Amino acid sequence: MDLLDNYKKAWGNQPEEIQKLSAVEIYKMAHSKSSSIVKWIFIVGILELAFWLIINLFVPDSIYQVYEDLNLEKHLKVFMVFHYLVIVVFLYFFYVGHKKISIASSTKNLITRILNIRKTVKYYVFYNLAVVFLTSLALNIVLVSDADKLMKIMNPNNIPVDINQLIIITIISQLIAILIFMVLLWLFYKLIYGILLKKLNRNYKELARLEDVN
């Protein structure tokens, strides 16, 4: 007889739970608040979507002034339409991703879907980072290529400075700002998603390990 067969027999004979719950207790429990990983991923996802939306909505007017000064208003408007369309598409995928989650599907399927939602949010953040990076890059190129405008925008009070110095200061200060921003974001990701996804990633790997080989 196999070693496990004995244990299996003991398992089969184990008495029922002593502290059985009554219908009332079950009812109360069923209506209490969930604290599942999916719920947290949803909350964090919403916060991220909102964070970037707020950044978009509350860009100070002075920044738009820069575009005006550079005669890029039309480009900006076209881009903003495109930008909000992309955000709507992301929101749609985020919503659909959640709708698709079914706790009664197979474990692998469930984990894949949860990780997919997370991916949608990740791409959303990447997209926004790319937008920040590319627009500031484009702006810098236009600025630096026109010394007069640069002087006008960066030095409105006409303090006498060397134009090359000004360019260097402009670029360095922007680099530092972007770097600080990236480090904060990276820390945020490591922390929040590290905690939230550790278990899911580990279990997914465990499930997928043999599937990929065959």
Next chain:
Amino acid sequence: MEKDLEDKFLSDFESNQNIVHKICRVYTASQDAHNDLFQEITIQLWKNYSKFRGDSKFSTWMYRVALNTAISLYRKSTRTLKTQDISDVAYKIKSSDYDDTEERQLSALYAAIHQLNDIDKALIFLYLEDKPYKEISETLGITSVNARVKMNRAKEKLKNILNP
């Protein structure tokens, strides 16, 4: 309508709750964690009950939802086993009409299962519950060939822990 559904859910759940208790014992090692997981599973079962079509048995559906909750949704990771927790389990399953040897075996079995990873826990649990490979592979979402391979490995691991 809601009331009917609720009544049906409560009666289905009440008579099958032992399944959930067993899963909680497999995935947690203290009474607090047990209650916590039990609550989360209950919430998930109720939240999804309206989608339960009855094309499978309630208990089969319950196994799935409960295991998925333990594996994928439950936030707190299983703590490392403490001596007190083992006696916790032993105490809970102590019963006068229960054989002494079997009681010891059961305690040892739970202690050993606690050392397995989440997926191996599910495999061993379904094996102990005498589920066919078809159901095991469908529950986990892997092919039945893989289910067999993984099951054999999980059993080997368990044997090594039980009988080093």
